[in-house]
Amino acid sequence: MILEPLLPKVLSVRHIPAAHPALLRSYGADPERHVSLGLVTCDQDDPTYVALDEATKHAQVDVVFAKSFYAGAAHASGPLSGEILGVIAGADPDEVGEGLAALLRCLAHDACFYAANDAGTIAVFPHVITSLGHYLSKVAGLAPGSSMAYLVAPPIEFTVALDAALKAAAVEPAQIDPPPSATNFASAFLSGAQPDCEAAAMAFAAAVVDVARRPIRPTAY
Numbered sequence: 023m024i025l026e027p028l029l030p031k032v033l034s035v036r037h038i039p040a041a042h043p044a045l046l047r048s049y050g051a052d053p054e055r056h057v058s059l060g061l062v063t064c065d066q067d068d069p070t071y072v073a074l075d076e077a078t079k080h081a082q083v084d085v086v087f088a089k090s091f092y093a094g095a096a097h098a099s100g101p102l103s104g105e106i107l108g109v110i111a112g113a114d115p116d117e118v119g120e121g122l123a124a125l126l127r128c129l130a131h132d133a134c135f136y137a138a139n140d141a142g143t144i145a146v147f148p149h150v151i152t153s154l155g156h157y158l159s160k161v162a163g164l165a166p167g168s169s170m171a172y173l174v175a176p177p178i179e180f181t182v183a184l185d186a187a188l189k190a191a192a193v194e195p196a197q198i199d200p201p202p203s204a205t206n207f208a209s210a211f212l213s214g215a216q217p218d219c220e221a222a223a224m225a226f227a228a229a230v231v232d233v234a235r236r237p238i239r240p241t242a243y
Contacts, residue, residue, distance in 0.1 A: 024231055028135040028145055030066035034102045035122060037061075039115040049109050050086040056111035058118040059086075062125060065095040067106035067205060068147045068174045069133035071158065073125040074108045076132075078155035080124035083112040085157040094205040105205060136227065138179070139234040146183075147174035147209075148227040150219045162196040162211040170196065171212040171219040173226045177201035178237075180208040183229035190225035191218035 037060050038045075043053040051059065060083070064070045067090040074085045087109035091098060095105040110125070112118045135145040149172045151158065159166040171193065175183055180201065188195065193214035201208040212222050 024138065024140060025136045025146075025227065026142070028066075028137055028142065030064050030069045030129050030134055031104070032126060032129055033063045033065060033104045035060075035062050035126065037115070037119060037122060039118075041111075046111065049111075051084075051109075051111040055113060056084070056086070057113050058111065058115040060110045060112075060118045060122040060125075062108050062122070063102055063104040064106055064108075064129060065104040066135055067091075067094075068149070068172065068209065069129055069135065070106045070108050070125075072133040072149060072151060072172060073128035074110065075151070075155040075158040076128040077110050077121035077125040078157045079153070081112065081121035082114065082117040083110040083121035085109070086111045088157075090204040092204050135174075138175070138227070138230045144176065144179065144230070144234045146179070146227050146230040147172065148223040148230075149173075150216070150223050152216055158211075162213070164196055164211075164213055168213060169216040169219045171214075171223045171226070172209070173212065173223065174207050174209040175226070175230045176206070177208055179230045179233045180210075182233050183226040184208075184210050186229035187212060187222040187226040191221035193218050193222045 041059045138144040138146045193212040196211040196213045198210045
């Protein structure tokens with residue numbers, strides 16, 4: 023069961039073809055450039071950030087709002103809230119529709135957490151983006167089209183695993199967010215050539231599994 027996919031569950035998807043300008047502004051859109059909004063909630067936040075970036079590679083849309091909810095999906099404000107609300111915006115409602123379609127494909131077939139123990143109670147996100155879109159590239163401070171390892175795990179698992187990832191390949195940290203995040207995890211973006219990002223992600227996942235198997239190891243041996 024270890025490293026079995028923990029598939030994200032999309033909880034709601036709505037498309038507002040012609041949003042009110044006040045609503046557009048409140049979610050970070052520009053009424054001079056944006057007309058239509060696409061909204062999604064999901065029970066996994068980091069795969070959704072990846073999926074939002076994927077939307078920008080398939081349609082003329084911008085990610086105008088994307089935030090994780092405090093304490094995670096298990097403590098959501100309602101059954102449709104999940105762990106994150108993501109909002110894309112565009113000038114053409116059809117483009118926003120295409121962006122939502124790309125986002126949903128990514129969540130169904132690409133980005134997800136994995137079980138790091140047999141019980142599935144410890145999760146890891148060792149995801150490699152082969153070509154960044156213009157959303158996550160801006161967040162990470164990298165060029166669009168770059169490869170990036172997007173690594174997430176609970177606090178101590180993350181700390182040990184990030185050290186292993188950085189030592190495993192020729193990668194550089196573009197961003198490190200120590201714990202706690204809004205969902206009490208921790209994350210990092212590592213940049214490098216695609217094979218190096220993949221090697222770093224594999225080392226990260228392996229280290230998380232190792233900590234899950236042997237959580238108490240006070241001395242190195």
